[in-house]
Amino acid sequence: MNKYKILFVCLGNICRSPAAEAVMRSMVESRRLSDAVEVDSAGIIGYHEGEQADPRMRSAAFQRGYRLTSISRPVRPDDFHSFDLIVGMDNSNMQSLRRMAPPDAHARLCLLTDFCADSGHTEVPDPYYGGLSGFVLVLDILEEACGRLLATLQDEKSLPTR
Ligand code: 4NP
Numbered sequence: 001m002n003k004y005k006i007l008f009v010c011l012g013n014i015c016r017s018p019a020a021e022a023v024m025r026s027m028v029e030s031r032r033l034s035d036a037v038e039v040d041s042a043g044i045i046g047y048h049e050g051e052q053a054d055p056r057m058r059s060a061a062f063q064r065g066y067r068l069t070s071i072s073r074p075v076r077p078d079d080f081h082s083f084d085l086i087v088g089m090d091n092s093n094m095q096s097l098r099r100m101a102p103p104d105a106h107a108r109l110c111l112l113t114d115f116c117a118d119s120g121h122t123e124v125p126d127p128y129y130g131g132l133s134g135f136v137l138v139l140d141i142l143e144e145a146c147g148r149l150l151a152t153l154q155d156e157k158s159l160p161t162r
Contacts, residue, residue, distance in 0.1 A: 003038040004158055007079055007107070009097060010089040013043030013072040016124050016138055017089060018053040020112065022066040023142045027150055032162050040083075044096045046074035054128070060135035064143075080105035084158070087112050087149070089124040115148035116141060 006024065010016035021041040028037045043049075052058070053068040061068050075097070079086065086107045088094040097109050113121045121141050127134030153159040 001036065004036060004153065005038045005040070005083045005085070007075075007083040007086045008039070008041040008089070008112070009044065009075055009086060009093055010041075010124070011044050011093065011126065012048045012128065013041055013070075013074070014048045014051055014054045015057045015127050015135070016142075017041035017043065018068045018070045018072075019057055019061050019066070019138060020087070020089070020124075020142050020146065021070055022061055022068050023139070024146045024150070026066055027146055031150065033150075033159060036159055041070055042073050042075045042079065044075060044093055048072040049074060056132065056135050057127070057138070060132065060139060064139055066139075075100060077102060080107045083107045085110065085153075090126065091123060112145045112149070113141065115145040115152060117148070119144055121145075 008017040008020035018041050021039050024039045028034055049072055051072045053070060058068045080101050084107060086097060086109050088097055088111050094111055113123055124138055124141050127138050154161045
């Protein structure tokens with residue numbers, strides 16, 4: 001079976017989207033969906049290309065049991081063909097993604113917080129210029145939204161139910 005491929009996207013690919021990738025991968029593994037789902041992340045800008053995730057994000061995530069292993073890379077034109085779903089963290093990311101998407105894109109675009117019905121968060125706020133609490137908030141939102149996103153994909157039969 002072809003894997004369902006999800007790409008998480010933020011501005012720099014060193015804070016929010018690498019954390020989203022790790023949170024989602026952990027949920028995929030614990031629900032025994034690793035053979036059905038592939039997860040990656042990328043940035044709108046290539047400024048941090050080749051860098052590990054921000055140490056503040058890695059440390060906040062590590063305290064919840066997540067290991068951030070991804071290396072920053074910018075979104076590539078081919079991503080719109082090779083991924084099934086591209087998930088932005090805020091409205092600015094979505095604007096950029098819509099601008100970059102080729103007319104014959106295969107990937108569906110969505111905003112991660114569309115899956116935050118309970119908490120009402122409308123974006124994953126950029127934590128880069130703030131303090132530790134911003135990184136903790138990012139993880140709270142990611143855990144809620146990634147769980148809901150997985151359940152939605154299972155409901156619509158894009159993923160198996162196990
Ligand atoms: P991210 O955070 O988009 O969550 O990775 C940022 C990282 C770097 C910058 C901005 C946001 N920057 O301006 O370099």
